[in-house]
Amino acid sequence: MDKLTFYAMKSPEKLDRIANYLAERLSQDVRRQRVGFVMIAMEALDSLLVSCHAQSLNLFVESFLKMVQKLLECDEPDLQCLATNSFVKFANIEEDTPSYHRRYDFFVSKFSSMCHNCVADPDVRARLRTAGVRGLQGVVRKTVSDDLQVNIWEKTHMDKIVPSLLYNMQVGMSEELESPKDEDHPAVVAETVFRDLVCRASYGNINSVLKPVLLHLDDHKLWVPNDFAVKCFKIIMYSVQAQYGYIVVQMLMNHLDDHSKQLPRVKASIVNVLSETVLIAAGGSVGPSVLEVFNTLLKHLRISVDKDISATQSPDEKNFQEAIINTIGEFAKNLPDYQKIEVMMFIMGKVPPSSESQPVKNSKDVLLQTMLMKTLLKVATKYKTVLLNNAFPSTFLDPLLRMSVVSDPGIRRLIQEIIHTLLDRHDNLLKLTTVRIPEQISTLKLTVEKAQRQDIMFAKKSGPLFYWHLYKNAEMQNNKVDNFETIFCTLALMFVEMNGDEVLIDSFRFALGIQHMAKVGDLPITHKCAIHAIVAAHLNLISQLTAVPALCEHVAVVIARRKESAPFYLPAMAFNRKNTANSYPEKDVVLESCMFNPDTISDALRNSGHDTSSLVSPFMPQNVIGFDQVDLKKSASDIHSLNISFSLDSRSSSIESIRKSVGEEITFESLKKVLEMNPRAKEEEQKERQKILEKFTNGPFEDIVARSEAKSEKFANKLNEILEKIAQPPQAAEPLSKDGLTVPIHNIQFPELFIY
Amino acid sequence: MEDYKYLFKVVLIGNAGVGKTCLVRRFTQGLFPPGQGATIGVDFMISTVEIDGVKVKLQIWDTAGQERFRSITQSYYRSANALILVYDISCQPSFDCLPQWINEMDMYASTKVITYLVGNKSDRVNQREIPAHIAERFAQQQDMRFLETSAKEADNVKRLFLEIAKELTQQARDNEICSQYSSASDLGATDTSPVGNFSCCKGF
Numbered sequence: 025m026d027k028l029t030f031y032a033m034k035s036p037e038k039l040d041r042i043a044n045y046l047a048e049r050l051s052q053d054v055r056r057q058r059v060g061f062v063m064i065a066m067e068a069l070d071s072l073l074v075s076c077h078a079q080s081l082n083l084f085v086e087s088f089l090k091m092v093q094k095l096l097e098c099d100e101p102d103l104q105c106l107a108t109n110s111f112v113k114f115a116n117i118e119e120d121t122p123s124y125h126r127r128y129d130f131f132v133s134k135f136s137s138m139c140h141n142c143v144a145d146p147d148v149r150a151r152l153r154t155a156g157v158r159g160l161q162g163v164v165r166k167t168v169s170d171d172l173q174v175n176i177w178e179k180t181h182m183d184k185i186v187p188s189l190l191y192n193m194q195v196g197m198s199e200e201l202e203s204p205k206d207e208d209h210p211a212v213v214a215e216t217v218f219r220d221l222v223c224r225a226s227y228g229n230i231n232s233v234l235k236p237v238l239l240h241l242d243d244h245k246l247w248v249p250n251d252f253a254v255k256c257f258k259i260i261m262y263s264v265q266a267q268y269g270y271i272v273v274q275m276l277m278n279h280l281d282d283h284s285k286q287l288p289r290v291k292a293s294i295v296n297v298l299s300e301t302v303l304i305a306a307g308g309s310v311g312p313s314v315l316e317v318f319n320t321l322l323k324h325l326r327i328s329v330d331k332d333i334s335a336t337q338s339p340d341e342k343n344f345q346e347a348i349i350n351t352i353g354e355f356a357k358n359l360p361d362y363q364k365i366e367v368m369m370f371i372m373g374k375v376p377p378s379s380e381s382q383p384v385k386n387s388k389d390v391l392l393q394t395m396l397m398k399t400l401l402k403v404a405t406k407y408k409t410v411l412l413n414n415a416f417p418s419t420f421l422d423p424l425l426r427m428s429v430v431s432d433p434g435i436r437r438l439i440q441e442i443i444h445t446l447l448d449r450h451d452n453l454l455k456l457t458t459v460r461i462p463e464q465i466s467t468l469k470l471t472v473e474k475a476q477r478q479d480i481m482f483a484k485k486s487g488p489l490f491y492w493h494l495y496k497n498a499e500m501q502n503n504k505v506d507n508f509e510t511i512f513c514t515l516a517l518m519f520v521e522m523n524g525d526e527v528l529i530d531s532f533r534f535a536l537g538i539q540h541m542a543k544v545g546d547l548p549i550t551h552k553c554a555i556h557a558i559v560a561a562h563l564n565l566i567s568q569l570t571a572v573p574a575l576c577e578h579v580a581v582v583i584a585r586r587k588e589s590a591p592f593y594l595p596a597m598a599f600n601r602k603n604t605a606n607s608y609p610e611k612d613v614v615l616e617s618c619m620f621n622p623d624t625i626s627d628a629l630r631n632s633g634h635d636t637s638s639l640v641s642p643f644m645p646q647n648v649i650g651f652d653q654v655d656l657k658k659s660a661s662d663i664h665s666l667n668i669s670f671s672l673d674s675r676s677s678s679i680e681s682i683r684k685s686v687g688e689e690i691t692f693e694s695l696k697k698v699l700e701m702n703p704r705a706k707e708e709e710q711k712e713r714q715k716i717l718e719k720f721t722n723g724p725f726e727d728i729v730a731r732s733e734a735k736s737e738k739f740a741n742k743l744n745e746i747l748e749k750i751a752q753p754p755q756a757a758e759p760l761s762k763d764g765l766t767v768p769i770h771n772i773q774f775p776e777l778f779i780y
Numbered sequence: 781m782e783d784y785k786y787l788f789k790v791v792l793i794g795n796a797g798v799g800k801t802c803l804v805r806r807f808t809q810g811l812f813p814p815g816q817g818a819t820i821g822v823d824f825m826i827s828t829v830e831i832d833g834v835k836v837k838l839q840i841w842d843t844a845g846q847e848r849f850r851s852i853t854q855s856y857y858r859s860a861n862a863l864i865l866v867y868d869i870s871c872q873p874s875f876d877c878l879p880q881w882i883n884e885m886d887m888y889a890s891t892k893v894i895t896y897l898v899g900n901k902s903d904r905v906n907q908r909e910i911p912a913h914i915a916e917r918f919a920q921q922q923d924m925r926f927l928e929t930s931a932k933e934a935d936n937v938k939r940l941f942l943e944i945a946k947e948l949t950q951q952a953r954d955n956e957i958c959s960q961y962s963s964a965s966d967l968g969a970t971d972t973s974p975v976g977n978f979s980c981c982k983g984f
């Protein structure tokens with residue numbers, strides 16, 4: 025043997041003939057089944073192969089490959105493995121002469137079929153499969169980086185190679201490897217080869233690897249459950265050249281598009297895989313197509329929501345929606361902050377426009393809005409606010425606040441939560457989610473910093489907007505406990521995050537404003553109590569944070585008085601979800617002694633050096649945005665808008681005179697006077713009384729909703745809301761008659777009476 | 781050195797369980813395997829036959845009928861010189877699926893491919909669900925040759941593959957005459973470019 029190689033090296037021109045001879049011998053031996061000789065001949069070919077110079081190799085390769093093919097065509101597994109080994113050795117040799125004519129089709133086909141072979145003996149089967157996988161790797165190695173060779177990325181090849189690798193990986197995964205470290209196990213080898221393949225793929229080739237992967241997952245129904253799919257895409261993402269990661273994401277999204285008619289379970293699984301993939305596609309590699317990704321995902325969310333209601337509410341469909349929302353969140357997490365804002369604005373832009381001509385929104389729109397707001401919340405939680413004006417550019421803030429006064433209480437709560445997470449820079453959120461009155465505010469362990477100049481500027485510019493919408497929020501007839509809690513939280517967070525003199529005064533002014541609303545407004549008693557409780561909790565918080573002794577004293581005194589004679593004005597009771605009718609006063613009389621006194625507060629602040637000039641003018645909800653832009657859907661809020669616009673009008677005209685006569689303040693009396701001046705308003709008043717009465721009798725339904733929301737997941741609740749909306753006649757004159765329609769309350773016994 | 785003049789690739793397709801593997805094994809090994817398991821992916825067998833004194837090698841690719849392997853099996857159509865589409869004469873659904881298979885063939889196979897429609901299990905006379913004349917008419921419409929076979933009784937199996945070998949050989953000869961085509965290299969046996977995908981090994 026040594027002699028042969030030595031001779032061959034000395035006279036390479038003879039190589040061709042040597043090889044020819046060997047090949048012929050081998051061919052005969054194979055036919056005569058003389059395995060021993062076959063082995064020898066192959067060994068000779070191998071050693072010639074490795075000892076030859078690259079230039080002379082070409083002469084001899086063709087005979088060599090022919091021999092390999094011959095052996096692969098045999099039935100004998102040993103010979104097939106032998107051939108594969110030789111082929112792999114050959115594949116590792118770098119050539120420098122072009123060989124375009126050389127084709128590997130047979131090898132790809134044969135190795136692929138070896139990867140799938142089903143010989144009865146498991147050992148032989150494993151050996152053949154491993155050999156097949158190695159052979160494929162050999163072909164790829166040989167051709168992939170070499171322009172002088174055939175293009176292995178062609179579809180014909182990849183469609184065989186990729187499924188063969190995946191098939192072995194997948195079988196390995198389902199078989200539970202006995203010794204997972206077994207280096208020769210076909211599954212292990214296949215995975216290595218697959219990684220190798222993916223990492224060699226360049227921009228134009230990723231496609232040809234991924235397409236068969238997706239097809240394989242489809243054909244073998246490997247999306248549900250998706251363990252294997254996730255594994256595959258993890259491998260792909262960790263192996264693929266980082267700059268191409270986004271192509272993988274893109275392709276998965278296209279795949280989702282192609283499957284938009286599929287079962288939600290399948291789609292949810294694809295989205296899950298997408299989410300895992302996105303997680304790995306670190307930072308910038310997502311590339312310029314960020315919004316495209318969100319667009320696709322939001323489109324699927326929309327398709328899902330647009331199905332008929334029964335389908336939309338199936339657990340599978342819900343899971344799919346959740347999966348999309350989470351994926352958007354994960355995706356957004358990887359983006360730089362400025363892009364997160366962009367994405368949030370983008371999501372905002374997808375909200376179905378609410379038109380005034382259609383006051384009762386269809387439930388699909390509500391559902392879509394809810395989904396989008398959930399998505400927005402997900403993204404918002406990933407955003408780390410530094411400066412408020414960056415977190416709330418007016419193009420984002422305006423529509424957000426506009427959404428904050430829609431008729432659906434669930435959406436209103438979501439919006440407040442979005443505002444919370446964007447406001448909260450000092451991790452105070454969790455400490456402020458429940459409304460309470462700690463004697464020492466320090467027990468809350470709040471982190472408070474003096475606001476920066478930019479934040480103060482922002483507060484000056486946008487503070488009134490926030491307050492106006494909060495006011496409208498507090499006034500909503502269908503508020504639930506959660507809504508009031510989130511309102512309180514926003515109020516407190518605004519104070520903490522925009523910590524400055526102007527905000528201080530505005531904050532007091534707002535608190536007194538809603539106290540006034542609770543005193544004179546047209547609200548159920550439970551709402552009034554909740555508002556009073558919010559005022560107490562908020563004043564307790566800000567007076568202590570401001571540390572003006574006289575102020576603290578006044579607040580403490582009022583709270584003490586309430587404890588004694590009006591516990592329902594305090595959070596412990598007003599926010600107790602287990603309240604009964606007995607918890608509340610029978611008559612809705614304002615206990616003046618239990619109210620916070622604007623004059624006392626004003627004096628205390630002035631004496632400690634604050635400019636209270638703006639405080640003396642009571643909080644008037646200023647229509648900063650303009651009513652026509654705010655959608656007021658429910659007839660309930662129509663009554664309100666009447667009131668509000670009325671007071672707005674009066675502010676500019678008639679009220680001016682009254683104010684002079686009554687002094688600086690508008691009291692209940694003065695308002696009443698104004699009301700009396702308007703004959704229409706009187707009618708309204710009658711109506712309001714009627715309504716309050718009705719609310720009392722119809723209360724329990726709201727109670728169920730409120731409590732189920734607190735307890736169970738939103739699912740049941742959402743359904744209720746939708747039922748509620750469906751049951752509601754399109755142009756209900758009596759906004760609350762719907763409750764009577766949906767629930768035959770007299771048949772249900774609810775001892776606790778808690779009306780929200 | 782080479783012991784054949786022409787090499788042709790034959791690919792068998794059709795629903796799972798119609799007897800593709802049995803047909804191939806009957807032809808290449810002369811046996812009817814008891815308890816033949818479903819094919820996974822693709823299997824491969826070789827047979828050399830003599831047509832008019834010329835040795836012709838048939839590379840037979842036996843594909844899995846199961847749906848889940850469809851994507852890999854499709855990738856084998858393209859290089860085929862002949863496609864054998866098999867159904868089971870005692871199984872109506874396997875016949876009903878034929879249009880789908882024909883669609884696939886149109887999509888993935890080379891246009892020059894020779895196609896055969898084969899109704900297998902002709903030994904099951906009592907369970908027959910597809911009358912031969914119906915299948916034959918269908919084959920005519922599709923421009924396919926038609927045969928009924930039994931892998932079990934070795935009926936028409938040899939004839940099927942020999943007919944294919946003969947026809948392909950004839951085609952290859954005609955081709956040779958008109959274009960004097962010779963493969964660029966001796967490795968032509970593995971050449972499967974869609975045009976001129978007849979391989980010959982001249983000089984041996």
Ligand SMILES: Nc1nc2c(ncn2[C@@H]2O[C@H](COP(=O)(O)OP(=O)(O)OP(=O)(O)O)[C@@H](O)[C@H]2O)c(=O)[nH]1
Nearest residue numbers: 796797798799800801802818819845901930931932
């Ligand atoms: N009676 C009878 N049974 C046959 C014949 N050919 C095959 N069978 C039986 O049909 C069953 C399926 O045969 P296979 O050859 O495995 O079918 P296949 O088309 O290869 O199936 P897949 O590999 O799953 O695509 C086996 O149980 C065979 O014994 C035949 O000619 N006559």
Ligand SMILES: [Mg+2]
Nearest residue numbers: 800801818819
């Ligand atoms: Mg089979």
